[in-house]
Amino acid sequence: MLSKIDNDLAFVHTALNLRAQRQEILASNIANADTPNFKARDLDFAGALQSALGAAAGPLKLARTSARHLGASGGMASGLLKYRSSVQPSLDGNTVDMDVERANFAENSLHYQFLLNRATSQFKTLSLAINGQ
Numbered sequence: 001m002l003s004k005i006d007n008d009l010a011f012v013h014t015a016l017n018l019r020a021q022r023q024e025i026l027a028s029n030i031a032n033a034d035t036p037n038f039k040a041r042d043l044d045f046a047g048a049l050q051s052a053l054g055a056a057a058g059p060l061k062l063a064r065t066s067a068r069h070l071g072a073s074g075g076m077a078s079g080l081l082k083y084r085s086s087v088q089p090s091l092d093g094n095t096v097d098m099d100v101e102r103a104n105f106a107e108n109s110l111h112y113q114f115l116l117n118r119a120t121s122q123f124k125t126l127s128l129a130i131n132g133q
Contacts, residue, residue, distance in 0.1 A: 019112040026105045037093040040084040048080040
């Protein structure tokens with residue numbers, strides 16, 4: 001019983017982290033809409049979620065051969081970060097399309113809010129069960 005609850009909460013936790021990471025990437029694209037030669041990027045959410053849930057041993061770590069080496073800060077899905085192809089190329093080499101970015105940003109926000117609501121619902125159900133109601 002506890003493993004099922006733990007699995008459900010782990011799924012929501014992982015999905016929320018990936019949605020937050022994707023939101024940061026989309027926000028970076030929007031912030032760099034006027035930067036020459038900036039290439040828009042996006043996260044393959046389905047692949048990242050499948051990879052994160054399939055990795056029972058946890059995320060891969062970089063080997064540090066010296067205490068002076070910096071640790072990795074790529075996040076869970078740094079390998080699934082893709083460059084987006086340009087819908088309408090600009091003269092300065094920037095591939096950010098604000099309409100696409102805003103649509104993806106809004107869609108990702110809705111999915112994030114859904115996951116928050118799901119987590120809240122799970123905790124309310126657990127609370128009701130613990131209180132015997």
